[in-house]
Amino acid sequence: MTLPAFTMFALLLFCMGLYAVLARRNLIAILIGIELMLNAASVNFMAFNYFVAPDPAVGQIIVLFIIGLAAAEVAIALSIILAVYRQRRAIDIEQLTEVKG
Amino acid sequence: MSYETWALALLFAPLLGFFLALVVFRDRHNVAAAIVIAAGSVSAAASILLCVGGPQPTVSARWFHIGDITIAFGVLLDSRTLLMGAVVGVITLCIQIYSLGYMAHDPGKGRFFGFLALFEWAMLSFVYAPNLLQTFIFWELVGLASFLLIGFWYQKPSAVAAAKKAFIMTRIGDIGLFVGLILLFRATDTLDIESILTLYAGSSAGGAPTEIIAALLFMGIVGKSAQFPLHTWLPDAMEGPTPVSALLHSATMVAAGVFLFARFHELFMAAETTRMAALAIATFTAILASTMAVVARDMKRILAFSSISQLGFMLMGLAAGSLFAGYFHLTTHAFFKALLFLVAGAFIHRCGSNDIVAIGRQGAARTMKVTTFGLIVGGVALAGIPPLSGFFSKEQIIASLGQASPIIVAGAYAAAFLTAYYTFRMIFLVTRPDPESAAQPAGPADPDHAHGEPTWAMNGPILLLSLITLLISALSAGALVGAMSEDPIASILGQASHHASIAEMAPAIAIAILGAVLAFFEFGKKGAAQTGIVARMPGLERLLANRWYIDAIYRHTLVALATGIARVSHGVETRGFDGGADKVADATVASGRQVARRHSGRLQLYIGGAAILFALAVVFLGFRG
Known part of the structure; x- marks a missing residue:
């Protein structure tokens, strides 16, 4: 296994996440897409940490941070989605356009 | 009490009165009036006491230092300020009491008295100013106060226009004054008036800088004292209430200009060319304004034109080199002109018309004894008929013209003649109306503005000013016949009066009597036409009635x-x-x-x-x- 293989995998993962964020209309699906993108970033960190970095501890600490952050983010995002759903009985992003100019 | 206390009371009483009357008691008219009159009494008493006490060292309080220059406010107590201060104090008090009667029915009475106090404070502070800065500040405040009072009836568009005109015209002169004072400060390096005068006294080396400074200061005087070509604001200033006109024309506003000339007399004496120009302007103004008065029918306007012309006389005396002559006329004129305006106000108050023919037709002169007495005393004094005060001061001015060119002297005689003529025209038209005459009253009298016979508040000041005029006349006459060693006003000023012999006075007496006699034959005699010599020349009359088209x-x-x-x-x-x-x-x-x-x-x-x-x-x- 080499570094380009890992980065290609991470890129793939990221593009899948981005696609989900851009193409899906369901807020939950978009949230999952964001999670995928975060994980792609984590994979990148771990790969570079393993192959390049002189001190392996730094990359692992950052990945741990990202996991913690993702957990917190999911909690807040899900509660926002729930609140939106309670208010308007829909979580379709096409209908949430109040902030347009 | 020491003189310092009096000097401070003199200045702070009107200021306090102004504040209380305008800010606290504006809507409680009688309280405001009482406060202002009390303050005026304090100032009048203090100014007389100081005047009797004679010159004292300057009282001043330092405001701040800049380098070597000290900016201070204070009271300069020399002979010139003391006499002027007393004149201002007494006349203002008379006018304040008179206003009680004249303004009794006015809804803005409290405001009016507040402004009167402001006017008095500004004028007194200007007169007693020991330095250039105070002089300038209060010179402008005098202008502001007269603006407020001329435009007192601000609902009347003509009054607003007149106030604006007065303010702008005097501002034109003030630019000159301001630049002149700055240049004077640059040239002398001090703000202190006494040191400046010492610097210029006796120095014959005038030179261009002195000429420029004097010319710029004179520009301010031309604006303030309504000399040609800035004289047009004064007749319009008649839009204000009559007590304001009386104050404006006698002791304050216009007197400020003449006083400034007297204050810096040494400086003007050092500037030969400017002095001669001032003499020419003053003479021209004296003739110009008296010709306008000859055809005027509005009583207040006649007096306004006569003020311009008499101010010209004062400046003639001062510019010709006699401090005493100009100052003496300033003093006598202040009293009899205030008197005449109060008289005019009483007639207007009674008849509701300014037109002298209309006032005469109403027969007001027969019932208003005190007013008519005041009219005759003031009128004879103004006309310069001996033995009343106007004669002595005007004769002094003509005597001081000794070395001036014959044109100036002839101009002075012409103006004196016209003064006697228009004054007696006014007196005869008011006191000896002839219903058969060709002159028609200008429109019906306005009954809305007629408020009945004058009360004691109006008659008292008229009587008092008449008596003061007679008293000054008596003192001068006493000095003339040798009953007294020296004219009292001359001794206050510390100047020598040079009364000529009777023979030298003869032309001045003759010219005044000639004017009066001509007026008698045209207006006073039974069956006289009461139209006047000018009315027979329609072109000339039109020119004069339109004030030489200068306004146009x-x-x-x-x-x-x-x-x-x-x-x-x-x-x-x-x-x-x-x-x-x-x-x-x-x-x-x-x-x-x-x-x-x-x-x-x-x-x-x-x-x-x-x-x-x-x-x-x-x-x-x-x-x-």
């Missing part, structure tokens, strides 16, 4: 020019600057609207756009780097 010329040239410039500036301002700024603001708002319309609010479009841009950036940077 100003209106069509200077005023039109200024209005044109103002209109262009207004156009540039509203359409150019404002319009430009508005366009920029409108374009900003419109472009904002346009951009806002492009925002769909669809999150995924934004993110997609951002992702594409980011990808493009990476590709570009990656290829370049």
